[in-house]
Amino acid sequence: xxxxxxxxxxxxxxxxxxxxxxxxxxxxxxxxxxxxxxxxxxxxxxxxxxxxxxxxxxxxxxxxxxxxxxxxxxxxxxxxxxxxxxxxxxxxxxxxxxxxxxxxxxxxxxxxxxxxxxxxxxxxxxxxxxxxxxxxxxxxxxxxxxxxxxxxxxxxxxxxxxxxxxxxxxxxxxxxxxxxxxxxxxxxxxxxxxxxxxxxxxxxxxxxxxxxxxxxxxxxxxxxxxxxxxxxxxxxxxxxxxxxxxxxxxxxxxxxxxxxxxxxxxxxxxxxxxxxxxxxxxxxxxxxxxxxxxxxxxxxxxxxxxxxxxxxxxxxxxxxxxxxxxxxxxxxxxxxxxxxxxxxxxxxxxxxxxxxxxxxxxxxxxxxxxxx
Amino acid sequence: xxxxxxxxxxxxxxxxxxxxxxxxxxxxxxxxxxxxxxxxxxxxxxxxxxxxxxxxxxxxxxxxxxxxxxxxxxxxxxxxxxxxxxxxxxxxxxxxxxxxxxxxxxxxxxxxxxxxxxxxxxxxxxxxxxxxxxxxxxxxxxxxxxxxxxxxxxxxxxxxxxxxxxxxxxxxxxxxxxxxxxxxxxxxxxxxxxxxxxxxxxxxxxxxxxxxxxxxxxxxxxxxxxxxxxxxxxxxxxxxxxxxxxxxxxxxxxxxxxxxxxxxxxxxxxxxxxxxxxxxxxxxxxxxxxxxxxxxxxxxxxxxxxxxxxxxxxxxxxxxxxxxxxxxxxxxxxxxxxxxxxxxxxxxxxxxxxxxxxxxxxxxxxxxxxxx
Numbered sequence: 001x002x003x004x005x006x007x008x009x010x011x012x013x014x015x016x017x018x019x020x021x022x023x024x025x026x027x028x029x030x031x032x033x034x035x036x037x038x039x040x041x042x043x044x045x046x047x048x049x050x051x052x053x054x055x056x057x058x059x060x061x062x063x064x065x066x067x068x069x070x071x072x073x074x075x076x077x078x079x080x081x082x083x084x085x086x087x088x089x090x091x092x093x094x095x096x097x098x099x100x101x102x103x104x105x106x107x108x109x110x111x112x113x114x115x116x117x118x119x120x121x122x123x124x125x126x127x128x129x130x131x132x133x134x135x136x137x138x139x140x141x142x143x144x145x146x147x148x149x150x151x152x153x154x155x156x157x158x159x160x161x162x163x164x165x166x167x168x169x170x171x172x173x174x175x176x177x178x179x180x181x182x183x184x185x186x187x188x189x190x191x192x193x194x195x196x197x198x199x200x201x202x203x204x205x206x207x208x209x210x211x212x213x214x215x216x217x218x219x220x221x222x223x224x225x226x227x228x229x230x231x232x233x234x235x236x237x238x239x240x241x242x243x244x245x246x247x248x249x250x251x252x253x254x255x256x257x258x259x260x261x262x263x264x265x266x267x268x269x270x271x272x273x274x275x276x277x278x279x280x281x282x283x284x285x286x287x288x289x290x291x292x293x294x295x296x297x298x299x300x301x302x303x304x305x306x307x308x309x310x311x312x313x314x315x316x317x318x319x320x321x322x323x324x325x326x327x328x329x330x331x332x333x334x335x336x337x338x339x340x341x342x343x344x345x346x347x348x349x350x351x352x353x354x355x356x357x358x359x360x361x362x363x364x365x366x367x368x369x370x371x372x
Numbered sequence: 373x374x375x376x377x378x379x380x381x382x383x384x385x386x387x388x389x390x391x392x393x394x395x396x397x398x399x400x401x402x403x404x405x406x407x408x409x410x411x412x413x414x415x416x417x418x419x420x421x422x423x424x425x426x427x428x429x430x431x432x433x434x435x436x437x438x439x440x441x442x443x444x445x446x447x448x449x450x451x452x453x454x455x456x457x458x459x460x461x462x463x464x465x466x467x468x469x470x471x472x473x474x475x476x477x478x479x480x481x482x483x484x485x486x487x488x489x490x491x492x493x494x495x496x497x498x499x500x501x502x503x504x505x506x507x508x509x510x511x512x513x514x515x516x517x518x519x520x521x522x523x524x525x526x527x528x529x530x531x532x533x534x535x536x537x538x539x540x541x542x543x544x545x546x547x548x549x550x551x552x553x554x555x556x557x558x559x560x561x562x563x564x565x566x567x568x569x570x571x572x573x574x575x576x577x578x579x580x581x582x583x584x585x586x587x588x589x590x591x592x593x594x595x596x597x598x599x600x601x602x603x604x605x606x607x608x609x610x611x612x613x614x615x616x617x618x619x620x621x622x623x624x625x626x627x628x629x630x631x632x633x634x635x636x637x638x639x640x641x642x643x644x645x646x647x648x649x650x651x652x653x654x655x656x657x658x659x660x661x662x663x664x665x666x667x668x669x670x671x672x673x674x675x676x677x678x679x680x681x682x683x684x685x686x687x688x689x690x691x692x693x694x695x696x697x698x699x700x701x702x703x704x705x706x707x708x709x710x711x712x713x714x715x716x717x718x719x720x721x722x723x724x725x726x727x728x729x730x731x732x733x734x735x736x737x738x739x740x741x742x743x744x
Contacts (some may be wrong), residue, residue, distance in 0.1 A: 040690065044697040069665065069690040077668055085682040293441065296449055306420065314449050318412065318441040325416040328697055343420050345711040354525065 003141075003182040003209055011355040015260030018350040021241055023089040023141035024180045025081060026056065030241065031257045033248065034059045034091060039068070040084040043270050043326035045336065047085045047227045053305075053333065054229070054340050054353040057089045057142075062134050063098030067117050071137035079139035093138040094131045094172075094186075096147045097214075107150065109314040110164055112134075118310070124183050128171035136178050144212060145172040147186045152220050158190035166202050173206060182292055183244060187212040191224045191230050196201040210241040213261070217246040229259035235258075241293070250279060250342055251366040254359050255344050261334050269335035274328050276320040279338040282365035285313070287331065292317040305337035306330075375513075375554040377613050383727040387605050387632030390722040393613055395513035396552045397453060397463040398428065402613065403629045403718055405711045406431045406463060406637040411440070412456040413642035415642050416700035417708065419457045419733065425677075425705065426712050429461045429514075431637040434506050435470030439489050439496075451511035463637070464512040465617070466503045466544075466558075467569055468519045469586075480520065482536055500543035508550050516584060517544040519558045524592050530562035538574050545578060556615060558586040563596045565603050572607035582613040585633070589618040597624070601631035608632075620650060622714055623738040626731050629718050641707035646700050648692040650712040652739035657685070659703065664689040677709035678702075 004022040007062065012074040021028040035042045035050065042050055042058060050058070060080060060169070065071060074083050080090055083351040096113075099106060103115035105279035112127030131146035146168050150161040161210020165188050176183050187274070189195030203211060213232060216225050236242055241262045256264070269279060276288040278299045285292070285299060298308035299316065319327035322369075342362075349358035376394040383389070389543060393400040406429040407414045407422065414422055414430060421428070432452060437443060446455050452462055468485075484499030503518035504636035518540050522533040537560050548555050557575035561567030575583060585604060588597050601616070606613055613634045619625065620638020628636070641651060648660040650671045657664070657671060671682035671688065677703040679688075691699035714734075721730035 039694045039696060040687070041696050041698040044701075046678075046698065046701060047682070068694060069686070073666060073686070074667065077684065083684070083687055083690075085687070176720065211437070294445060298584070306418075309421070312449065312455070314441070315455055315457070318455075322411045322440060324411060324413050325697055325700055326413040326418065327703070329416075329418060 002180050005210070005239065007239065009351050012353065013256045013356045014057050014352050014359070016257050016355045017262060017344070018347050019241065020260060023182070025089045025141050028056045028089055029347060030262040030265050031343050031345050033253065034263065034266045035270065035336050035342045036265055037084065038267070039064050040080065044325070044332040050336070051088065053337050054344070055088070055336065057091060057263070059091045059093065060084070060085055060138070060140065061098060062092050062095035062131060063102065065138060066095065066134050067119055071134040075137040075139070081139065089142070091142040092135050092138050092144065094144040094146040095134065096131070097149050099126055100149050110167065117243055119258055122214035128168040129175040132172050132175040135157065136181065140181065142182050142184060142210070145169045145183060145185050147188060147214055148216050149188070149218070150190065152218055155190070155192055158192060158195055159186070162188055162195055162199055166199070168307060169203060169206060182209045184208055184212045184223065186211040186212040187232060188215045190215060191228065193227070195240055196228055196231050197235060200232050204235065204237060210243060210348065212235050212243040212245050214245050216244065222255070225258060226255060229256060229261065233260045248339065250339070251363055253339070253342060254346065255360050258359050269339050270332050273331035273335045275354040276327065278329065278331055279335045281362070287313065287316045287320045299334055303334065303337070304316065305334050307334040374552050377582070377611065379611065381723050383722050384673050384725065385728045386560065386630045386731070387630060388629050388718070388722050388727045389634060390719050391613065391634060394555070396735060397459065397461045397513050400428045400461055400621065401719060402634040403713045403715050404429055404635050405625065406635065407642065408637055409456065409638050409662055410639070412452065415646065416697070416704040421705065422451045422708070423460070425709050426716070427460070427708065428459055429635070430461060431463045431465065432456070432510070432512065433470055434464050434467035434503060434510065437510060438467065438506050443506040447509040447511070447634070453511065461511040461514070464510050464513040464516065466496055466506050466516040466518040467506065469521050470501070470688070471498055472521050482539065498585060500540040501547040504547040506546050508553065512553065514554050514556060517541045517555060517557050519560060519586055521587050521590070522562065522586055523591055524562035527562070527564055530564060530567055532568055534560055538571070541575060541578060543623055554581040556580055556582040556584045558584040559604060561744070562586045562587060563592050565599070568600055568603050571608060572604050576607065580612070582607050582615060583613040584617050588616065594627070597638070598627060598631060601628055601633060605632045615617055620711065621625050621693050622711065622737055625711070626718065626734050641711050642704050645707045647704035648699065648703065651702055651707045653734070659685060659688045659692045675706065675709065677706050681705040
């Protein structure tokens with residue numbers, strides 16, 4: 001079977017799960033963090049280096065690739081895996097989130113969304129059917145239902161939008177034609193228990209092979225995010241993967257794994273790197289800071305990434321100040337390594353039945369920090 | 373002996389030479405091309421990838437490193453090799469060329485040059501002694517005498533400047549204190565036979581372990597550049613390395629090796645890469661060009677670099693248009709590979725006694741192109 005998920009262990013004192021997800025381009029061990037390659041490249045990372053770091057799943061953005069270079073073109077060039085030279089599993093989003101957050105004017109109705117390109121202002125229309133057609137041209141292993149991502153705390157709007165998102169989920173299922181792609185449904189419902197529960201029940205009824213949790217990491221508080229995960233846990237089928245979209249701060253990953261999430265993606269590690277920031281246990285180092293100018297230590301003493309094995313903080317500070325591309329490359333490598341290492345550590349802890357202790361230790365280092 | 377040069381073969385029908393240069397950080401096989409790491413990093417290249425490409429010698433700029441992060445700081449951090457994680461041989465220039473080409477106001481007299489930083493406008497003074505002191509702090513294997521690089525075709529100015537450059541060469545020799553660095557003299561004299569010959573004779577008398585040829589690739593014609601090399605060939609000692617500064621166009625490398633040059637450096641391959649250009653036999657491909665948007669071929673069909681093995685022209689075109697860092701990384705890798713491969717091919721041809729045929733074939737592909 002092209003697509004298959006199995007649980008290997010479930011933590012006794014939390015909802016944390018370790019599993020394996022098979023895709024046409026290989027296995028994914030969960031919990032997994034997917035680096036983001038918005039435009040068909042994880043920024044400042046060579047795909048071979050990303051493989052060497054142990055990344056398995058990469059996310060790419062339907063909205064961006066549709067606008068440039070075009071999904072038809074990518075299909076003619078052999079599909080996204082071949083185009084971006086990424087032989088492993090790929091996940092594409094539906095384009096919905098970007099249409100609502102990046103494009104300029106947009107008009108939404110029950111059929112779809114008309115928007116203007118952020119690149120050249122040209123007018124385009126996305127519908128559930130169009131999103132699926134684009135994602136089939138791109139050819140990712142995991143594709144997403146087209147949804148609306150409303151402001152999370154406007155009950156009336158979220159409730160109305162949810163009905164539309166559910167109709168769109170049905171239309172995506174009906175439009176899907178390729179057998180080698182898994183289409184995930186996306187649970188919406190903002191920060192409201194009844195709406196989240198309604199959404200989960202509706203989508204579970206449609207029997208998707210996996211469920212994404214959308215509309216979080218968009219301004220809600222940490223307790224609100226945790227509550228949504230706790231409401232959804234008993235409703236989502238245990239035997240299917242759960243994907244929390246757009247979350248990548250270290251303590252958020254731990255808190256979400258603890259609440260039963262298997263999959264994550266986020267631009268945070270790559271974006272922080274391009275801003276000169278390194279993720280370390282308990283927080284971040286801003287390498288732009290003058291206090292690092294003479295610091296001959298690595299970013300993290302016990303880190304095994306090439307950046308920490310080869311470069312001092314002083315050198316990275318210099319590269320950041322001098323605006324050298326190697327600053328982006330080196331910090332991106334470190335940050336992705338840091339998150340992949342964290343996911344591996346959580347997986348090992350779940351398999352070894354000591355996840356709760358691991359999570360408590362890890363989160364203690366972040367006490368008082370708001371890393372989000 | 374820390375520094376030692378030996379010739380392995382000299383072409384019978386040209387002045388081309390194959391040799392080996394020993395430095396405290398390892399052997400350099402010549403003819404050699406040194407990628408430029410202006411600010412202590414070859415732009416968009418990880419040092420481990422540069423090593424994997426087979427680069428042996430890297431050039432870094434005294435002017436830039438003096439201004440930022442500071443040569444004293446680099447010395448305290450263990451020297452330039454450790455700072456930039458480059459375990460192989462390094463060459464630093466004297467700072468002279470950059471003072472004259474990059475800094476803002478400058479006042480030159482027989483003692484040295486006062487200039488303003490291009491970074492923050494602060495005032496600094498370089499003398500021959502200061503240049504050597506900085507280069508000793510940086511700790512490169514090969515260091516350069518401080519010289520003036522005048523406009524090449526103003527006879528009166530070049531003649532007057534030459535006297536100053538020769539006094540400065542003597543002062544650099546006197547100031548040098550480290551035994552583990554080789555100081556090269558720099559022949560100047562513009563495009564004038566008598567001045568070039570006078571400069572070569574004067575510097576050979578001072579018995580440097582190697583000789584650079586300065587003041588070329590600054591606007592003179594190809595025949596003028598070739599003539600300078602031909603005048604110098606009989607005057608420079610056969611048993612010492614000859615380094616043509618700032619030259620890196622493929623056909624210039626071949627023409628200069630043919631005329632007895634052993635060493636080169638240039639920003640051309642890295643700068644072209646950042647402008648979206650790939651060096652190929654016979655010329656260049658500008659990947660920004662729309663004709664590559666659907667081209668599924670590699671940049672060069674017979675190239676073995678990772679870029680050509682993994683990425684299509686269409687993908688590189690997309691990366692260039694989308695301003696992705698991977699465009700710089702991939703094209704830099706290809707261009708440096710291309711030049712290192714050319715140097716290796718020339719070396720093999722010299723050792724196999726068929727350099728003249730190799731050069732004729734290679735240059736035929738460039739006929740009618742002006743790649744400079």
